[in-house]
Amino acid sequence: MAQNASPQLLTFSCAGCHGPGGHSPSTIPSLFGRTADSIAEILRAFRTDQRPATIMNRIAKGYSDAEIDAVARELATNWK
Amino acid sequence: MVSKLSRRRFTKLAGAVGASSAFGLSACATMEPPKARVVVIGGGFGGATAAKYVRAIDPAIHVTLVEPGRTFVTCPFSNYVLAGFKTINDITHNYNALAGMHGARVVHDTASGIDPAKKAVTLAGGETLQYDKLIVAPGIDFRWGAIDGYTEAAAEIMPHAWRAGPQTLLLRRQLEAMADGGLVIMSVPANPFRCPPGPYERAAMIAHYLKGNKPRSKILILDAKDNFSKQPLFQDGWKAVYGDMIEWVPLSKDGKVTRAIPGEMTVVSEFGQNHKGAVVNVIPPQFAGAIARNAGLANQTGWCPVNQTTFESTIHKDIHVIGDACLAGAMPKSGFAANSQGKVAALSAVNAINGRPTAAPTYVNTCYSLIAPDYGISVTDVYRITDQGIAPTPNAGGISPRQADRAQRTGEARYAEGWYAAMSQDIWDA
Helix, strand or coil: CCCCCCHHHHHHHHHHHHCHHHCCCCCCCCCCCCCHHHHHHHHHHHHCCCCCCCCHHHHHCCCCHHHHHHHHHHHHHHCC | CCCHHHHHHHHHHHCCCCHHHHHCCCHHHCCCCCCEEEEEECCCHHHHHHHHHHHHHCCCEEEEEECCCCEEECCCCHHHHHHCCCCCHHHEEECHHHHCCCCCEEECCCEEEEECCCCEEEECCCCEEECCEEEECCCEEECCCCCECCCCCHHHCCCCCCCCCHHHHHHHHHHHHCCCCCEEEEEECCCCCCCCCHHHHHHHHHHHHHHHHCCCCEEEEEECCCCCCCHHHHHHHHHHHHCCCEEEECHHHCCCEEEEEHHHCEEEECCCCEEECCEEEECCCEEECHHHHHCCCCCCCCCEEECCCCCEECCCCCEEECHHHEECCCCCCCHHHHHHHHHHHHHHHHHHHCCCCCCCCCEEEEEEEEEECCEEEEEEEEEEEECCEEEECCCCCEECCCCCCHHHHHHHHHHHHHHHHHHHHHHHHC
């Protein structure tokens, strides 16, 4: 596994589809106001295909455990 | 107008740190000299993202965005204007949020020169901008004449519509004026070019219009390559929705167009076959936008080599090149990729200004395409730095499943709308 990515940049990646600050303006679910545990749990469920998805299952497989925990903490802290 | 709340949300998004961020809006609004000056050339997906994120990460840095247009019309979703279910207004954005709540200076002028030694950008209007860090995001230019006879004048007869705006509307008018039973020809270039799935989505969107309005018509795609982005998904979708309306001719079947004869609405293939259309859409070969090439930022490929961790030019120091103009390993030349690179370059420039180490990068790309308004497909990848440069993460990403129920396709069509709305807010609208 390559070097774990910067949590700040991981968070920036989410904004592309989920909107600035995790406030989605349209059909994609918003990400603000969630706990770190719930975000990490959902990402892991996407990664193992235990939670149905159109695309997040493909995306979640691209991240390590440490990255999932880091982005979950960053989102829960900053996207309230 | 955007609210103070969204500004606060956005600052939180960026996780802005440091004393300066507490002072709020704008370094340029005060009499204090700015901590540093970042100049961004180009207000598209890459440039406008970078300008906004530099301001969000460190509001003490003065940012000037140089962009000739007062509005920006996106190539993504322009195929839906051709199809008739979006308008050009739906895909037009402005710089009010960037200049307003994000506190960037937006200069509507053309960058005419870059002096890497003096760290200065000259503008056509006469102004000179000094920079500490320059971010260049000029997008593409067309290689006029690479297809013999395909000039700027020819594009008024055979539109490329590969820079959205008047060209999109011209192609739409031509499709509207065409009689039922007409042949629409598309000429598609070899890699690399802007938006690899775009031509094949365009074929589907033109077919959507023709099926409802001119059902005896055909679309002929003449391609300078033998395989293309999301190919099985496109070919399955074309057949399922449009039957045999779309025919694709690859390079190996003489699909490469080498000559255009606008007066005869004809294109000529490598081995001399003439194809005459009622409407002819020529997407020509491309290279980095002129300002990057003129500044010596491009290599012999016509594109700009960059450090794959920071997107700083490997030719000139303190200049980052992002988006379609740069060489980014396996990343496609897409709006999403430019947005992703804009964020990495912004953080890299700010960290360098503040004497902080470079952040470990992560890049992502997600591209939706429509086969029909309720039939969407996608490709996505999470990219990492490897010994071979930027490469997709193994066993992740990829294209939508080929065997899928309707819920997957309708869901992805809905998420394409959501993607566009969120991306537009991330860059211009909020």
